Amino acid sequence: MTMHHTKPLQSFYIIFFFTYIALPSLSSSIESLRGGSSLSVERPDNILVSPDGTFSAGFYRIGDNAYYFAIWFNQSTIFTPVWMANRDYPVNGRRSILYLQRDGNLILRDGRRSTIWTTNTTSNSSVQLRLENTGNLILQKSQENVTLWQSFDFPTDTVLPQQLLTKSSKLISSRSRTNYSSGFYSLYFDNDNILRLLYNGPTISSVYWPDPGRVSWEVGRTTYNDSRIAIFDPLGQFHSSDDLKFISSDFGLGPKRRLTMDFDGNVRLYSLNEKNGTWAVSWQAITRLCTIHGLCGPNGVCIHSPERRCTCLPGFKVKDPTDWSQGCEPTFNLSCNTNASSFYSIANLDYYGYDFNYTEKLSLEDCKNICLQLCSCKAFMYHIDGRGRCFPKTLLLNGYRELSFSGTMYIKVSSNRTFSKENFTDGIKLKCSPKAPIELPRTYETKKENVSIKDILLFVSALGGVELVFILIGCWYMFINNHDSNAIEQGYLFAATGFKKFSYAELKKATGNFSEEIGRGGAGVVYKGVLSDQRVVAIKRLEGINQGEAEFLAEVTTIGRINHMNLIQMRGFCAEGKHRLLVYEYVEHGSLAENLFSNSLDWAKRFEIAIGTAKGLAYLHDECLEWVLHCDVKPQNILLDGDYKPKVADFGLCKLLDRHGNDRSSFSTVRGTRGYMAPEWILNLPITSKVDVYSYGIVMLEMVTGRRPTRFHVLDEGGEGGEGGGQLVPWVRDVMNGGAISNQRSIEEIMDPRIDSRYDLAKMELLVRVALQCVEEERDARPTMSQVAEMLLGHENNHEGCEGSSHEFG
CATH class of the missing domain: 2.90.10.10 (Bulb-type lectin domain)
Structure with a gap:
C-alpha cells in the first residue's frame, strides 16, 4: 500500500459502503423503519416512538458498553422495558445496528457484524417496522398491511x-x-x-x-x-x-x-x-410471598417479620453473601451413625416437597427414628394434630416460616454440637458491594487506518455474496430455532416435575456407551450408569420412536406426581431428538423375578415384599392426587434394594384417570403381561384398580409356591421343573379348600421348597388366603390394595412380640 492512494481509496470505501446501507434519520425520533435502513447503537436519537408517545423502541444501555434493543415506557421515572430482543445477549456500544433488510428480514447485529437476533421473515414487496400505541412492534408489508412479525407474539417478562x-x-x-x-x-x-x-x-x-x-x-x-x-x-x-x-x-x-x-x-x-x-x-x-419456591435457596428460610427476608437455619451459613439463590450450607458434618446425630426443633417451619415418604399415626419418637436410620434424611416435619403425621425430608428446599403453619421441623445435626436460635428470625442482609464487570466473550476487529486495492476487492466480493450469506444464516437460524423449540417445549413440559434434564451425551458417558445391561422389557433396555456426581443409577433406554415417546410421556408424568418408599424414584430424563431415556435410582438386588428362584429370599423377606408391594400399590390407587393404575404388576417390575425392601417400578403402561371422573375404562389397548392379566382385559370390561389387585395376587401366589403362572412347574427333588397339569390359581385354591388334612399340610403342599423350613404358619396361610381373594374372577369380590395392606399389616402388628409363631417342619 502506498500513502498517496490512501485518501481517495478511503473516500471510495465510505461512499460505496453507504450506498448499500442507508443513513438513518437524523431527527429526534423515527415513525417507522423502511427496508434497507437501520437504527444505530451510536445514535441515541435513533429510536422508534409510538404515535401517542407512550412507548419507545431502541438501544438502551444496561452496563459498560452493553446494550439491549428494547421497548419501554416513556413516562416511567425508571427504565421499564416491556420487551427485549436480546435479553441474554447484550451488544457492543459501537457499530451495533438493528437492520431491516430489503427482503423483509429484521436483524440485530453486534459490533463485529455477527447476527444476535433475527425475525426470519421474507417479503417480495416493500416492508416497514413501526411501534404502535399498544406497545406492539410490528413488521408489515407497506402496501398490503400484512403483518410478518410482531413483538406481541414473543413476550419476555x-x-x-x-x-x-x-x-x-x-x-x-x-x-x-x-x-x-x-x-x-x-x-x-x-x-x-x-x-x-x-x-x-x-x-x-x-x-x-x-x-x-x-x-x-x-x-x-x-x-x-x-x-x-x-x-x-x-x-x-x-x-x-x-x-x-x-x-x-x-x-x-x-x-x-x-x-x-x-x-x-x-x-x-x-x-x-x-x-x-x-x-x-x-x-x-x-x-403469602414466602410460599414462592426458591427464594432463599437450599437450607434457607423465608420469613415475614414484618417484611419478607431470608435467613439460615442455626448451624448453617450463607453460601454466597451476594446471592440468595445459592442458599445456605451446614457448618457441621453429618454421620450415618445414628448415635452421632441429634435434632433441634423450630415450630411453624416447613420445607415444601422432597419428602422421603409420608406416614400417619406415628409418635414423635417413631418419626425421629425413621430419620435417624435414613442416612439421606436431613430433617423431618411432624404434625401433632391428632393424626401423628411424619414427613422425613431428603432435601431442605422452599423453606418458609409462618405462624399459621402448625407443624414443627426437626433439623438433624451433629450430636457433639450445640446451636443457638437466638438471631434466627432476624434475617441476613446480603452484601451489595459492586462486583467487577463481566466481560462478554467476544472479540472485535480493530479499525484499519489504511485501505489497499486488495481490501477494496475483498470488500466488493463480500458485498456480492452478502445476501447469500444472510440467506444461509437465516436458514441455519431457522433450523436451529425449530430444532431447539422441541427441546424447549419438552423442557417446560417436564419442568414441573422437578427432575433434572440430562443430555444424551451425559447419559451415554454415564453408561460407558450403554455397555452394562441390567434389565430388559417390552418398553426398552435398562443399563447401569454412574453420573458425574458419582451416583449410581439405572438408565432405561426406550425403544421405538412411537412407543418410546408414549412410554416416556406416561412414565414421566406419572412418576412426577408420586413419592413413596415402596415406589421407585426417578432422578431425571432425557428428551433429545429421537432419544427417550429415564434415569432411576439404582437398586442393588435387581428384580423380584431375578431373586424368586434363588435361595436369597427367606420367608421373612418374602412377607415383607408382600407388605411393601401392597403399600406401594395402595398409594398409587388411593393416595395420589389422581387415580393411578399400574397395569403391569409382575415380578420383573418389583425391584429389591440393598435390604430386600420392594420398590414397584415401570409405570410405562399406567393410565392416569381422574378419581372423580365417570369414565375409568378409556384404554385404547390391552395392557399387561400374559399370566398376570385380570379377566377384565380379555372380556373387554371396564378397567378399574382391581386389575392391579388381580396381578398382585398372582405375584404373591408365585412368590409362595415358586411356580410361574404361565408355565405351571412342579419341582422335583433335584430342583428341576417338570410339567404339571392345571393352572396355578385353581391348583392352590383346591389344595387350600379341600384336598388337605390340615392347614399345615396344605401349606406344605403348595410352598416353594426353597423357603427355609422355619416360617410363620399363620402368616403364610394369611398371605395365601389374601392372594386367593385378590384373584377372584369377579372383580367386586376382590379387596382393594389398601384393604390388602391393612390385612397383612394387621396380622403383623397383632403378632409382634409373640412367641411360638414360627414353626419348624422336618
Whole structure:
C-alpha cells in the first residue's frame, strides 16, 4: 500500500459502503423503519416512538458498553422495558445496528457484524417496522398491511393490554431488579391447560402456583378448555381459558397497565401514575410471598417479620453473601451413625416437597427414628394434630416460616454440637458491594487506518455474496430455532416435575456407551450408569420412536406426581431428538423375578415384599392426587434394594384417570403381561384398580409356591421343573379348600421348597388366603390394595412380640 492512494481509496470505501446501507434519520425520533435502513447503537436519537408517545423502541444501555434493543415506557421515572430482543445477549456500544433488510428480514447485529437476533421473515414487496400505541412492534408489508412479525407474539417478562398469552408463549422473569437476563421464574400454560408459575432453578424445578397440594377445581381452575389463552383488557380485567379471572384494584379506563413476571417469582399487575412516573401494584398472584419456591435457596428460610427476608437455619451459613439463590450450607458434618446425630426443633417451619415418604399415626419418637436410620434424611416435619403425621425430608428446599403453619421441623445435626436460635428470625442482609464487570466473550476487529486495492476487492466480493450469506444464516437460524423449540417445549413440559434434564451425551458417558445391561422389557433396555456426581443409577433406554415417546410421556408424568418408599424414584430424563431415556435410582438386588428362584429370599423377606408391594400399590390407587393404575404388576417390575425392601417400578403402561371422573375404562389397548392379566382385559370390561389387585395376587401366589403362572412347574427333588397339569390359581385354591388334612399340610403342599423350613404358619396361610381373594374372577369380590395392606399389616402388628409363631417342619 502506498500513502498517496490512501485518501481517495478511503473516500471510495465510505461512499460505496453507504450506498448499500442507508443513513438513518437524523431527527429526534423515527415513525417507522423502511427496508434497507437501520437504527444505530451510536445514535441515541435513533429510536422508534409510538404515535401517542407512550412507548419507545431502541438501544438502551444496561452496563459498560452493553446494550439491549428494547421497548419501554416513556413516562416511567425508571427504565421499564416491556420487551427485549436480546435479553441474554447484550451488544457492543459501537457499530451495533438493528437492520431491516430489503427482503423483509429484521436483524440485530453486534459490533463485529455477527447476527444476535433475527425475525426470519421474507417479503417480495416493500416492508416497514413501526411501534404502535399498544406497545406492539410490528413488521408489515407497506402496501398490503400484512403483518410478518410482531413483538406481541414473543413476550419476555411482560404482557400489555390486548396482548395474548398463549400455549406457545410464556413470561420469563428477569434475573434481578437490574439484571434483565432470563431469570428462574416463568408463567406459562402447562400440558393440563392450567396457567401456572414455575421455579426453574440452577439444580431443581417445581411448580408453586396454583397450590400444587390442591387439585385444579379446588382453586377455581378447569383443565377442560384446551385453547390455552389469556388476556387482560384496558379496564384491568383479566380472563384465562382455565377460568382464572381477576380485576385490578383501580378497575376502569385511565391508567396504563402492565402484567409482569417479576424477578422474585410473583406475577403482578402494575398501574402507572403518569403525574410522578411511578408504578403501583393493583393485583398480585401470591399474597403469602414466602410460599414462592426458591427464594432463599437450599437450607434457607423465608420469613415475614414484618417484611419478607431470608435467613439460615442455626448451624448453617450463607453460601454466597451476594446471592440468595445459592442458599445456605451446614457448618457441621453429618454421620450415618445414628448415635452421632441429634435434632433441634423450630415450630411453624416447613420445607415444601422432597419428602422421603409420608406416614400417619406415628409418635414423635417413631418419626425421629425413621430419620435417624435414613442416612439421606436431613430433617423431618411432624404434625401433632391428632393424626401423628411424619414427613422425613431428603432435601431442605422452599423453606418458609409462618405462624399459621402448625407443624414443627426437626433439623438433624451433629450430636457433639450445640446451636443457638437466638438471631434466627432476624434475617441476613446480603452484601451489595459492586462486583467487577463481566466481560462478554467476544472479540472485535480493530479499525484499519489504511485501505489497499486488495481490501477494496475483498470488500466488493463480500458485498456480492452478502445476501447469500444472510440467506444461509437465516436458514441455519431457522433450523436451529425449530430444532431447539422441541427441546424447549419438552423442557417446560417436564419442568414441573422437578427432575433434572440430562443430555444424551451425559447419559451415554454415564453408561460407558450403554455397555452394562441390567434389565430388559417390552418398553426398552435398562443399563447401569454412574453420573458425574458419582451416583449410581439405572438408565432405561426406550425403544421405538412411537412407543418410546408414549412410554416416556406416561412414565414421566406419572412418576412426577408420586413419592413413596415402596415406589421407585426417578432422578431425571432425557428428551433429545429421537432419544427417550429415564434415569432411576439404582437398586442393588435387581428384580423380584431375578431373586424368586434363588435361595436369597427367606420367608421373612418374602412377607415383607408382600407388605411393601401392597403399600406401594395402595398409594398409587388411593393416595395420589389422581387415580393411578399400574397395569403391569409382575415380578420383573418389583425391584429389591440393598435390604430386600420392594420398590414397584415401570409405570410405562399406567393410565392416569381422574378419581372423580365417570369414565375409568378409556384404554385404547390391552395392557399387561400374559399370566398376570385380570379377566377384565380379555372380556373387554371396564378397567378399574382391581386389575392391579388381580396381578398382585398372582405375584404373591408365585412368590409362595415358586411356580410361574404361565408355565405351571412342579419341582422335583433335584430342583428341576417338570410339567404339571392345571393352572396355578385353581391348583392352590383346591389344595387350600379341600384336598388337605390340615392347614399345615396344605401349606406344605403348595410352598416353594426353597423357603427355609422355619416360617410363620399363620402368616403364610394369611398371605395365601389374601392372594386367593385378590384373584377372584369377579372383580367386586376382590379387596382393594389398601384393604390388602391393612390385612397383612394387621396380622403383623397383632403378632409382634409373640412367641411360638414360627414353626419348624422336618
